[in-house]
Amino acid sequence: MQDIRTIGIPRGLLFYQYGVLWQRFLEELGYQVEVSAPTDRAIFDAGEAASVDEVCLASKTYMGHVAALLDGGRCDAIFVPSYDSADVRAGFCTKYQSLPDLVAATFADRMPQLITMRVSKANDRKQAKADFLELGRRLGAAPRRVAHAYKVAQRAQDAADAAAAAAQQETLHLLDKYRKVAASDPTGAEQPPLAILLVAHPYIAHDPYIAGDILAAIERLGGTVIFADQTDHAAAFKRSFDFSDTLPWLINRQLAGAITMLHQQVDGIVLLSAFPCGPDSMFDDAIMRNVQGVPILNLMIDAQSGSAGVETRLESFIDILRFQGKGAYLHG
Ligand code: SF4
Numbered sequence: 001m002q003d004i005r006t007i008g009i010p011r012g013l014l015f016y017q018y019g020v021l022w023q024r025f026l027e028e029l030g031y032q033v034e035v036s037a038p039t040d041r042a043i044f045d046a047g048e049a050a051s052v053d054e055v056c057l058a059s060k061t062y063m064g065h066v067a068a069l070l071d072g073g074r075c076d077a078i079f080v081p082s083y084d085s086a087d088v089r090a091g092f093c094t095k096y097q098s099l100p101d102l103v104a105a106t107f108a109d110r111m112p113q114l115i116t117m118r119v120s121k122a123n124d125r126k127q128a129k130a131d132f133l134e135l136g137r138r139l140g141a142a143p144r145r146v147a148h149a150y151k152v153a154q155r156a157q158d159a160a161d162a163a164a165a166a167a168q169q170e171t172l173h174l175l176d177k178y179r180k181v182a183a184s185d186p187t188g189a190e191q192p193p194l195a196i197l198l199v200a201h202p203y204i205a206h207d208p209y210i211a212g213d214i215l216a217a218i219e220r221l222g223g224t225v226i227f228a229d230q231t232d233h234a235a236a237f238k239r240s241f242d243f244s245d246t247l248p249w250l251i252n253r254q255l256a257g258a259i260t261m262l263h264q265q266v267d268g269i270v271l272l273s274a275f276p277c278g279p280d281s282m283f284d285d286a287i288m289r290n291v292q293g294v295p296i297l298n299l300m301i302d303a304q305s306g307s308a309g310v311e312t313r314l315e316s317f318i319d320i321l322r323f324q325g326k327g328a329y330l331h332g
Helices: 015-028 041-050 057-072 094-106 125-138 143-183 208-220 233-243 250-262 278-290 310-325
Strands: 006-009 032-035 077-079 194-199 223-227 268-274 296-301
Touching: 006 015, 006 057, 015 032, 015 143, 041 057, 041 208, 057 077, 057 094, 057 208, 125 143, 143 223, 194 208, 194 250, 194 310, 208 223, 208 268, 208 296, 208 310, 233 250, 250 278, 268 278, 268 310, 278 296, 296 310
Parallel strands: 006 032, 006 077, 194 223, 194 268, 268 296
Antiparallel strands: none
């Protein structure tokens, strides 16, 4: 490889799941890392222009982040890993698998260098470590340094995941407390808070351009968002087998497990997907059919409409939750 000092990481897709690990690993090997800025209109438009119509909104957005890094001109290489489905119960959408090829083909005339790697079993720590050690070797780092870099990076990712899960637990605990306060108010003036479980791939749920308006609308309408993807990943994965033995995608499994663990602690569930998402079209349908006892709103956002019209649907949904909270549907 030519002399590489600065490596760009596009802030899209699995960056929201493994970004801490990637960034820290490369930094520990001595590289400067530049992560593209959070998605905005310009990034999104660039991604759309670079993509064919048929790919999903999340994949288009990712291409916009690659373009932004290339436009910045500061990166000697772009890091685009491939996560595949060697584990048939913890695999990934084909977009993640083909991403290096897709990026290389899309930006063939302007790509400085592409640093890629194959993570064959993301849920298998031993195999994932071997995959990162192999990347470090290809980058020319000494084996001891690579092993240390991986250890530090994986610890940082684990700490970030644990902090997110702890914050989620704290929010649920506070909501429970407020509910009790509201229930004990003899005047009935206290409005109990509404906990909304947002079920979405992390690069949808936490991308400010894609989901920002939706999160803001929920909060404005008096709901508190609980992110399904911030549930303890290992526990959620395990619980997902109560929901399905055969679901093939790791992230959808983590989301299914989170629903199984949390549905009795929330007032409603919002399923949020990017158009056209193959895994979610099957997953969302299975959730709508099989999860009982809690109202579910299924939202799909696409490049044309964005979140337009979503607010009205959220308003109706939250009205229904409040109505139900007063027992209105129990005595019909
Ligand atoms: S899982 Fe869905 S939203 Fe995510 S990359 Fe695949 S098709 Fe796109």
